[in-house]
Amino acid sequence: MAFVAGYVLLLIAFGVLPTGYAIYFAFTDGGGSFTGFSNFISTAQDFRFVDAIGHVAIYLVFWLLSLVVFVVALALLLHRVSSSRASQALRFLYYIPGALAGAASVLVWLFMLDPTVSPVSSLLGALGFHTFGEVIAPGNLPVLFTIVAFWTGAGGWIVVMYGALNNIPTDVMEAARIDGASAWQTAWHVQIPMLRKWIIYMVILAFAGGAQLFVEPQLLSLASVGVAGRDYSLNQLTYDFAFQMNNINGAAAVSMELLVVSVAAAGVFVARSGFFDAD
C-alpha cells in the first residue's frame, strides 16, 4: 500500500534496524565474534553501573509519584474552576514551560537553584541552602531533576487529564451530585477511576522518558565540576562507554537493557489497560 510505504521505510531504518544493530553489538566483541552475555557481565561489573541504576531508580520514584499526585490533583482542581476563561488561561500558563524542554529547562533551573541570583533565594535560604554547591549536593539531585522534569512535563499532562475529565458523561457526574457526594467523594470514587487509563498511560511514557535521563545530569556536570559526574545516569554511562572508552559493545549492552526494561513496561501496559485496543 503506497500510503504507508514511506513510514514503513522509516520504521525499518530507524526503529527496527538500530534495534537489530544494538542486539548484534551487545552479543559480539570488537571483532564481530559472538560472545554471549560477556558484554552484559563486564558492564554490570563496572564500578559505576550499580550506582547509575540506583540514581535512575530513585529519580523515577520521585518523578512518577510527583507526576501522578500533582497532575491528577491539579486537573481535578482546574475542573472545578467554573469560569472557562480562567481555566483556559491557567492551562496555558501551566503549559508554557513545555516549550522549554531539553537544555533550556536545565539552564533555567540552574539559575533558579543558584542562591546568588535566584528569585526564591530566601526560600532556598530558609531550607538551609546558601550556596549553589549546597543546593546541588549529590543527595538532592533526584529531587532537583524531578523538579526540572515536572516543570517542563506536567503542563501537557494536566491538559490531557482535564480533557479526559471533560469527557466523563454529565449524567454520571449529575448522579453523583444527586446522591449527595462531596467533591472529595466524587473525585475519589467517580473521576479518578475514570482517569485510570490515562494515568497508566502517563506513568508508562514518563517511565520510558525518565529512564533515559541524560541532558539534566550532563549539563549539571558542566556547571559543577565534580558534583554530578558524567556517569550519573545509565544513558550517560552508555555515552561514556561508546565515545570515551571506545567500548561500543558494552554501550550496546547497556542500551539493550534499558530498551528491554522500557518495552517490557510498555507491554505490561498494553496488556493490562486495553488502552490500545485497535478495533
Add this chain to the structure above:
Amino acid sequence: MSRASQRASRRKRPLGQTSSRLLVGTVLALFVLFFALPVLWLVLAATKTDQQLVNNNPLSFGSFGALKANWDALTAFQDNAVLQWLGNSALYAVISLVITLCVSIPAGYALAMTEFRGRRALLVSTLVVMLMPSATLVVPLFLEVNAAHLIGTMWSIVLPYSFYPFGVYLTYIYFSTAVPKDLLAAARMDGCSELGVFRHIALPLATPVIALVGFFSFVANWTNYFLPYVMLPESNQMPIQVGVGSLLSNVPQFNPTAGSLGIERPQLALATLVAISPVLIVFLFAQRFLVSGMLAGATKE
C-alpha cells in the same frame, strides 16, 4: 480514605463554598508561580548586567542598554555562533517536520480507514516503537549512521527525527474517531480514486491533526539534545540546544575552569531565551489546535 471516614465525611456538611474556593484558588495560584516565575525571571535577567543580576531585585527590569550589550556580547561569542546554531536548528527541525508530515499523515490515514495486509502488525509495531525510549537507540543509531557514512552531515539527525510514530498514532486516532468511513465510501462510489479520496476528502478534514502532529514533532526536534550531541559535535553544525549547553561551560560562575573570555550569566539567560522563542511562537499559533486536538485523543474509549 477509609470507609469509616468516608461515612463520617458524608454526614458532614460540604465545605463552605467560599473557603473551599479560596483553597482551590490558592493552590492553583501557587502552581502558576511555580510554572511561570522562572520564565518571567529569565526574560528580566536578559536585560541586566551580571552585577545587577546579583544585586538588584530578581524581578526587576534592567535596561534596554544592558539588553543590547548582552546581545552584542552573545553574538560576538565565537563570531556569531549563536545565530548559526539557531539557523541549524531551524533547518533541521523544518526539513524533518516536512518529511514527518508527508509520511505520517498518509500512514495514519491508511491504518484507520483502509484494510490491507499487515495492517495489524504495523499498528502493533507502531505502538511498541512509540513507547520505546528513543535515547536508548542513540548509540545504535550512531553505529548505523556511521556505517552509512552520514556522520557529520545533517541527515544523521534529520532522518531519525523524521521517524515519528507518535504522529502516525495521533493521525490514526483522529481518523478513526473523527471521520466517518461512510464519507470516504461515498466518494469512492462516485468514482474517486484512492489518492483522490485522500487528497480531496481526507486531507481537508485533517487540518487539526496536521497542526497537532506538526507542533509535537517540531517541539520534539527542536528540544532534542542527546542525538545531535552525539552526531554533530562540530560547533558550526550544532543546533541551538547543544549550543547553549556548550555556552554553559564558558560561564565562569558555573564552570570555574572557564577563562576570562567566557560569557556572563545574563548572556546565558538571553541565549536560553533565544533558544526557546521559536517554540513559544509556534506554540501560540498552535494553542487552539493543541487543546482541541488533545481532547480528540481523549475521546477514544
